[in-house]
Amino acid sequence: MAKRNEEFVTHLADRSEDFSQWYTDLVLKTDLADYSPVRGCMVIKPYGYGIWENIQHELDARFKATGHKNAYFPMFIPESLLNKEAEHVEGFAPEVLWVTKGGNEELAERLVVRPTSETIICSMYSKWVQSYRDLPLLYNQWCNVVRWEKTTRPFLRSAEFLWQEGHTIHATREEAEEETQRMLKVYAEFCENVLAMPVVSGVKTKNEKFAGAEDTYSIEALMQDGKALQAGTSHFLGQHFSKVFDIKFLDKDSQLKYCWQTSWGVSTRLIGGLIMVHADERGLVLPPKVAPEQVHIIPIAMHKGGVLEKATELYDALKAAGIRVVLNDDDSQSPGYKFNDCEMKGIPVRLELGPRDIESSKCVLVRRDTMEKIDVSLDNIAQTVLTLLDDIQSNMLKKALKHREEHTFVAKDRKEFDEALEKKGFVKAMWCGCPECEAKIKEETGATIRNIPFEQENVSDKCVYCGKEAKHMVYIARAY
């Protein structure tokens, strides 16, 4: 089990002074990820990958429950395919990697490493779909993608990252629009109930939409430093790709029609979000539902008679109840060291058990979210721990919601807007809908319109930037 060096459970940068360094310290010192010898590419270490496996497990069940099936498409896209949809290639070409040689030979046609898979998947869909009976196709793939960006940070923006991408085609616009919304809701529900990370659902402005989409919907989460994180997107692609890739079907009315299409994705970026929403000055705080290790049992005075035996008994009981539990019986570490390690790694519950506890048939549970210590009976310990894990999960969501509420500000005019931005957080403001105001806001403040939320409020009648008639309420923030 844990065999970390002393120096690893010390020194985390001050969260309030240097949020960015605090984040990097957490990622590296809790063994979530490491830098690699490949520019901008990270290694996801087992502790970080364990979180990703739990995220995959939870999301995959939701995808299957909504009728989707997994498939796998090639990771390479021939240049001619990428070039078919003009807006799409313009959006992605500056940041793709080019494969030009195989062994010692130049390739007849250059290949890009997929930055996203619309084009390669469309080329197959056009082959597979003939009749309305073949529709809808509801496919998803779990894979790696690459965007060769200049500035990278582990999980938040890395050249290669892991994600899932759903790609569906439908007979009607309505069905495709419904699908786009359905998957955004799946993401929002997942973020709130599994990651304990509340999100604002809405539509992106035309300027911020996916290259090739008709509309892009997003979920936006607020980090503890007041910056926003786009946590997932769902695109209504209309018929843009189906017209270019000739994805046609013979409808019931014997007419040949172009399909309607969606795509949607979330990535390992969610792990970055998790950290920045929940962690504190002591280390990570992981929601029980995705924590690779939910409980650490730490025996005190481990070599006294009966302690390890009882600890093992508790381990077996928790494991049998489906709890992800670790018994830390490493005798090269002191209990105090192990407590620190638990705090740093964000283990939701640590269970301390010593000779006196055993005498009185109790143990101590320490919950990571509040650091509260609770004496509990050893009778029915598995149920006690399960209930506590549930409580931690819901308390973490409450806490994150409270933080968001306290850091969401309303701005009626430019002055209020500047003041709100200073306070760091989401700014709810009205927008006239014109791209010029949007661009000016970004240029002058570095903040961007995150989305036009589904839940509209009328906070004023005038655009926060130009003062002209307002069309939408928007969320504005600086963002990752």
Place this chain on the structure above:
Amino acid sequence: MAKRNEEFVTHLADRSEDFSQWYTDLVLKTDLADYSPVRGCMVIKPYGYGIWENIQHELDARFKATGHKNAYFPMFIPESLLNKEAEHVEGFAPEVLWVTKGGNEELAERLVVRPTSETIICSMYSKWVQSYRDLPLLYNQWCNVVRWEKTTRPFLRSAEFLWQEGHTIHATREEAEEETQRMLKVYAEFCENVLAMPVVSGVKTKNEKFAGAEDTYSIEALMQDGKALQAGTSHFLGQHFSKVFDIKFLDKDSQLKYCWQTSWGVSTRLIGGLIMVHADERGLVLPPKVAPEQVHIIPIAMHKGGVLEKATELYDALKAAGIRVVLNDDDSQSPGYKFNDCEMKGIPVRLELGPRDIESSKCVLVRRDTMEKIDVSLDNIAQTVLTLLDDIQSNMLKKALKHREEHTFVAKDRKEFDEALEKKGFVKAMWCGCPECEAKIKEETGATIRNIPFEQENVSDKCVYCGKEAKHMVYIARAY
């Protein structure tokens, strides 16, 4: 549910006349995979990917039960890293893809798309390991790899494929050797109990070992056409990589030592093996443990009162018992069409239910492995089906074992060897151990030494090729 066109459930090439075309027909016509616009790269369609998900699920549980954790390493390897181990680069360089440009810029250093990950992983291990307390590291990753080969076939040999690669480092040679053997055993047990595919375990000759390994162990399966398929390998890497990548640790005795290393992998190739071991002239035959759909319920006279209701009731009962079941209630297809579809797709059990069955509270089960029809009571149907699935699973292994026994021949001399090869199958023969005889056999017959099995028999005293003193019994066959 199934909405396949009529033409798809017809025309499979004759297995005995054109095994290769029969294989390709199966892959394409049962929707396991399709060709893509990228040379040598396949699309794994949902039905094929469903098999892979079940393989992953079963193997991953075995890896975790033996103490391994999953991680993720970058898919790109800088040229300088690949070049470090001479034998390794020589083995892989001719078939790697080179990434040379990012966006519009030439990369400062070329990258290869991983053909396997020893080098990138070693570069991290050298950073992570300092003390004997850090050992062993028992990591695995599920990922895509690329080998840019000239001749490709879906699942059997494709430019990009999916696999898992375990990479472990240890303090001692003994531990690493044990690990190498342990994982080969895990593979062999998995192949027999999950894929119903018996394998021969043994060590590869020096000539056939992995580029950079000290020893390569393999499991070899026999296909229905008498050709062998290498289904998995486990490599004892010795200290080759740890010396080149400087993976050293301070041992308990305060000495700095190089680590001992293993790597092991299986891939989507297993799906090709599954097909070629079990399928028949009617279509696929899938072992229940990996079949994405274990039972198809096919209602007869579907529109008569009560039939669909009863079918739905059975569906719910089977589903609740954890059976992967499909109710095919598509009214555009006749029952006969659905029967064909079941046979083609290798669904282990089809359940037929009509009005008269319901009257007498029974249904008909048809098992795909033997095509036997069985009348069974509807009482306790889930248990009946579970028992039948178990029986199919073990019967398929028995059948495959029988085929292998009937197609394994002993050859004491060159004449017997040529005769045995004519009969198509495994040839058990003695070998003097010299690479020249091995090369000559390959050159003259196209057959190769598959491995030197752990279970040795003394079938003769003399080398089957040169007649000199024999050292080992080997399995020889033409292979995929």
